Amino acid sequence: MPERSGKQSEKQSGKQSEKQSEQRRLAVLKTYKLYVGGAFPRSESGRVYEVTDASGRWLANAPLASRKDARNAVVAARKAFPRWSGATAYNRGQVLYRVAEMLEGRREQFRAEVADAEGLSAPKARAAVDAAIDRWVWYAGWTDKVAQVAGAANPVAGPYFNLSTPEPTGVVVVFAPQESSLLGLVSVLAPVLATGCTAVVVAAERAPLPALSLAEVLATSDVPGGVVNVLSGRVAELGPPLAAHGDVDALDLTGAGPEATALEAEAAGTLKRVRRPRPDEDWTADPGTGRLLWPLETKTVWHPMGV
Amino acid sequence: MSTFEYAPAPESRAVVDIAPSHGLFIGGEFRPAADGKVFKTVSPASEEVLSEVAWAGEADVDAAVAAARAAFPAWSALPGAERGKYLFRIARLLQEHSRELAVLETLDNGKPIRESRDVDLPLVAAHFFYYAGWADKLRYAGFGDAPRPLGVAAQVIPWNFPLLMLAWKIAPALATGNTVVLKPAETTPLTALRFAEICVQAGLPAGVVNIVTGDGATGAALVGHEGVDKVAFTGSTEVGRAIARTVAGTRKKLTLELGGKAANIVFDDAPLDQAVEGVVNGIFFNQGHVCCAGSRLLVQESVADELLDALKRRMATLRVGDPLDKNTDVGAINSAAQLARIEELTAAGEAEGAERWSPPCELPSTGYWFAPTLFTGVTQAHRVAREEIFGPVLSVLTFRTPDEAVAKANNTPYGLSAGIWTEKGSRILWMANRLRAGVIWSNTFNKFDPTSPFGGYRESGYGREGGRHGLEAYLDA
CATH class of the missing domain: 3.40.605.10 (Aldehyde Dehydrogenase; Chain A, domain 1)
Structure with a gap:
């Protein structure tokens, strides 16, 4: 029976007696599950795959999501879109800030999971988790500002009030970065949510546990069910049905790896908005507005002026 | 009703010298x-x-x-x-x-x-x-x-x-x-x-x-x-x-x-004469060869008959013919291929059971021409309601409630433009918010400006x- 998270508690506990009792106690392991429509189902396929740390030590089994799970996730995301996109920007900001608050309370858990997932030292894992929480706060604050930055009042040559405003494009499939299991994930997911889109996340294939734990945070942060759906599994299996799905509006291929070109070509069939992977994206850098603007549509409304 | 006859008013070709x-x-x-x-x-x-x-x-x-x-x-x-x-x-x-x-x-x-x-x-x-x-x-x-x-x-x-x-x-x-x-x-x-x-x-x-x-x-x-x-x-x-x-x-x-398949939505409180002008401009401007053309008229059921009567009267006054004539409203279809596509889709409209109407209209004997046409009795499943025709062909559907208008307007894979005709300002904004289209014209249609973003x-x-x-x-x- 493998040990998990033992090292962390060992370091923090100075007392011999506690250590002994810890050694006697059998750890309660977590069954990691998908997050779809606000619920935590297993894969309908009944499949799991083994997740290991950088050194090959078994960490847990993750659900190996199927095409059917992917389609269920899209249905849930589509169903959640009217309410989430129709919420006030202030309300979305409140909810996203709540996510940061919940994450803050689970820093220890995420430090351990990120350290395991990415093979990071404790200080590096701590920095990654802290940066991820701060990134939620950054995007939570954007919800009621992006329309002012991305919109425009247009001085047309005629008696019209002409206004362009950004709107969320709809359901976005996010292929989470493979190499940054929490900070990278948050960096691609939070802006999509801030704009009012709903998301289907395909977690990092080899390091999905932080993403699956993030789902537990989202479920307890007032984020309505279906706004975020998290799948773990193979990009090569989940990508094609998601890229071809008529109810998906956009693809973020950041973590799609070698499948990216084929998925972009597949997405052409329904003219999805596609964000291509960019080599060597630095998740610690100032994120700028690019990830807020790409899943937006610009709507321009013409109103005649007259009495 | 014809009271005035138009004299020919051709624009001179002399200003153009086309090399062979x-x-x-x-x-x-x-x-x-x-x-x-x-x-x-x-x-x-x-x-x-x-x-x-x-x-x-x-x-x-x-x-x-x-x-x-x-x-x-x-x-x-x-x-x-x-x-x-x-x-x-x-x-x-x-x-x-x-x-x-x-x-x-x-x-x-x-x-x-x-x-x-x-x-x-x-x-x-x-x-x-x-x-x-x-x-x-x-x-x-x-x-x-x-x-x-x-x-x-x-x-x-x-x-x-x-x-x-x-x-x-x-x-x-x-x-x-x-x-x-x-x-x-x-x-x-x-x-x-x-x-x-x-x-x-x-x-x-x-x-x-x-x-x-x-x-x-x-x-x-x-x-x-x-x-x-x-x-x-x-x-x-x-x-x-x-x-x-x-x-x-x-x-x-x-x-x-x-492409597009824009809905032009007319509510019962709209100024109908203005709406008719907007509907005509929406679909017959540039022979309907417009990606953002208002090719689906959604009219509230309570004013459908009144609006259609006015629309047909207005369509009967459209002048189809010599594009160089300054009084011409509807010119030539751009190519034989495009004309064939329009003819194919309108034939499908009839075959699927929609009712076709065009005003009496004499078309020139050479060139590519298509009379302004409207279809009534159209359902959302008809090809003339789903496919971009890219010609002077209007499909008419009706609705009862604003929710139904939104649902029908958005029931298309396209999302380029839409029109709303109503006197009620709050309803315009409510509708504009819900229509999934890149350009919304309220009480106007087919307006363009270099400062105004356009796209779908x-x-x-x-x-x-x-x-x-x-x-x-x-x-x-």
Whole structure:
């Protein structure tokens, strides 16, 4: 029976007696599950795959999501879109800030999971988790500002009030970065949510546990069910049905790896908005507005002026 | 009801001198296609051959991309103010040649001179003026302190607004420091080639603008060319899909402006006479060859009969015929192929059980013509309610509640435009919020302006043209 998270508690506990009792106690392991429509189902396929740390030590089994799970996730995301996109920007900001608050309370858990997932030292894992929480706060604050930055009042040559405003494009499939299991994930997911889109996340294939734990945070942060759906599994299996799905509006291929070109070509069939992977994206850098603007549509409304 | 007869009021063709043959514009010079191929462009109103035009093959596309690449370093390094001054020059020259270009457009395209003269050409010049001013102000556009151009832009445009689409493509590309290779539509190459001469007159450095004429194969060679950094396409959704597939996995930034099936929604409190004018303008402007045409009329059930009576009366007054006649409302269908498509879809409308109506209307004996047509008894499943017809054909559906209007309007894979007719301001805003379309006209329709972003949701494409937003397509933002 493998040990998990033992090292962390060992370091923090100075007392011999506690250590002994810890050694006697059998750890309660977590069954990691998908997050779809606000619920935590297993894969309908009944499949799991083994997740290991950088050194090959078994960490847990993750659900190996199927095409059917992917389609269920899209249905849930589509169903959640009217309410989430129709919420006030202030309300979305409140909810996203709540996510940061919940994450803050689970820093220890995420430090351990990120350290395991990415093979990071404790200080590096701590920095990654802290940066991820701060990134939620950054995007939570954007919800009621992006329309002012991305919109425009247009001085047309005629008696019209002409206004362009950004709107969320709809359901976005996010292929989470493979190499940054929490900070990278948050960096691609939070802006999509801030704009009012709903998301289907395909977690990092080899390091999905932080993403699956993030789902537990989202479920307890007032984020309505279906706004975020998290799948773990193979990009090569989940990508094609998601890229071809008529109810998906956009693809973020950041973590799609070698499948990216084929998925972009597949997405052409329904003219999805596609964000291509960019080599060597630095998740610690100032994120700028690019990830807020790409899943937006610009709507321009013409109103005649007259009495 | 006919009380006045119109006398013929033809615009003079004397202002236009069409050369019997035209070359490709590559590297600042006109030249024949490498393999010597040519095609003919005809006037769709008379089937008269207007000119022979070089048919660019892969070697020509290659040469044009090379010329654009060679011109890029100097052009992109030019101070923005200097680039802007070239665009201002072009805008002025377009104004000076506007009557000539309007007549040429009408001859080659078949659209009424009233539209080419009063809509297309003023917007063309305005578009160059607008983007000229951006050239030295890009750092204030919200795309970073020093936004960079992309490089060589491949631009493929349709035949419905030949020179206006050229302006929408070339003006922002040049203002941001890109060089371009533009392919006009096969049936309407002449104004683009005249524009090339204007570039020469403006002293634009050789290779900054290149024009390659040809057919779909020429366009495919251009967008697939390795040396291209940016692809901008306006045209059908089918071709848009193929282009998106072609550029997948490349560095090429893509913007697409594709088809539409816009709903024009009339509520029972709308001023009906105004609404009728808007519906007519929405679908019969430019023979309905408009991607954002209001091709689905959604009328509230309680006023449907009244509105349809008024609409039919108004349609009976539309003058269909000689595009050069200043009193013509509806000109020629652009090509035999397009006419065949319109005929096929309208036949399907009848076969599927919709009721077809056209006013009594005498059509010219030569050229390509189609009478203004409306279908009633249309369901959402009918092809005439689902497919883009791109002709003067209106499908009429009804609704009872605003929710039903929204659901029906959004029941399409397209999302380019929509119209709302009501006197109630809060309802306009409520509707505008819920309609999934890039351009919403409330109590008006088919209005365009260089400052106003235009482009679609969903399968109507992505990216915006016009306004500050239109710069993004040509910057590394």
